[in-house]
Structure formats: structure tokens, C-alpha cells
Amino acid sequence: MNRKHYIMMVIAFIVEFSLTYWIASVFSVRFIEVMFFTGAAFTLGTLYFTSSGGAMSRFFAAQSGAVTGIIQERDRFQFKAGPVFIASLIFVLIGLVFFILLVTGIIPPQK
Template sequence: MITVTIAIEAAITFFAANKFSVRFIEVMFFIGLACTIIIYYFSSSGGRSSEIRSTQLRGETGYFQKSEPFVFKRGPVFNASILYLLIGLLLFILLISGVIPPAGN
């Protein structure tokens, strides 16, 4: 599952890099950050989004449902996304600091 997640994020990064005509490592961190946030949102339950749904249900039906506490379920997909994010951050820092030369050199 980890390999599949990293491959999907790499494919998204590849297509974004081609679309915006930039190098792969220039957008790797940002795609990793976006994917991590999305995975975090969809792998958690309860919390604010649960309260909003509960309030809507209560307003429409009058049925009161007790709020659920926020629970984050960390799994291999989230861990792989964090790994991709950290690798992208490292490469981005190396690019900004000049260790990785700019394109065209």
C-alpha cells in the first residue's frame, strides 16, 4: 500500500510538473503537502465536520445526536504520504540552497 501511494503521488507530481513546465522536484513538496492534508481529512472522524453534519441533521429532523470526539486513524497511506512530503521537503531545501543546480545549468 505504501508503494502504491507513493507511485500515485509521483504520477500526480509528474503530470503537474509537465502541465506547469517545471521540474519534478520543484513541485514534489507542494503535491505531497496537498495529498497529506487530503488523506488526513478523509482518514479522521468526528470533530468539527461531524458537528456540522449533526447540526444539519438536528435542524432538519429534530433528532439530537451526540457529538463524536475527533479521532485520527493513522495508517500506511498516511505514513507513505508523510514520507513523500519529507523527501520533497528535503529536495526543495537542497534546490533553494543551491546544492541542486537550477534548470539549464
């Protein structure tokens, strides 16, 4: 990866960290309690918006073909793992580790 990708990963981490911190402060919970869930949302959102083709694309092509009568060529599912997706995946994995530590009681509950 080149320097541009690392900068994009750092920016994605900062955005995810900031939004997770804001959500944690709004709901008055600890940061690590919501880190996994916000990371999963970011990862799934990034996966949805960086991929092409797939079930939703076929559905919309079929729907527009039914309305217009013009059959379109359907795309195969393609996924592009860019730096933002990799950063989101790392964030969700770190959040998963903290969530497991919380559930097992290794990290004590907040007093």
C-alpha cells in the same frame, strides 16, 4: 506492519510519484519543484478522509439537528494513521528536503 501494508505503501508512492510527474510535465517544471506541494495535498487529503469526528462532523451534525430537530451524539476526533498516510507523509518529507535545497541554492536552478 504486515506485507499488505507495505504493498499499500508502495502503491501509494507509485500513485503520488505518477501524479506529481504528470503535474510537473503539464506545468513544464522540474519534478522536485512540485514534489512538496503535491505531497502536502496528498497528506492533507489522506488526513481528512481517514479521520472521523472533528469540527466538520460536529458542524454537519448540528446542521442536520437544526433541520430535523433530532440531536445526534457527537463523535470525538479520531485519527487512524494507515499505510497510505505514512507513505504520503514520507513523500512530503522527502519533498520538503528537496524544496529546502532548491530555495537555499544547493540544487541549482534549471537552465
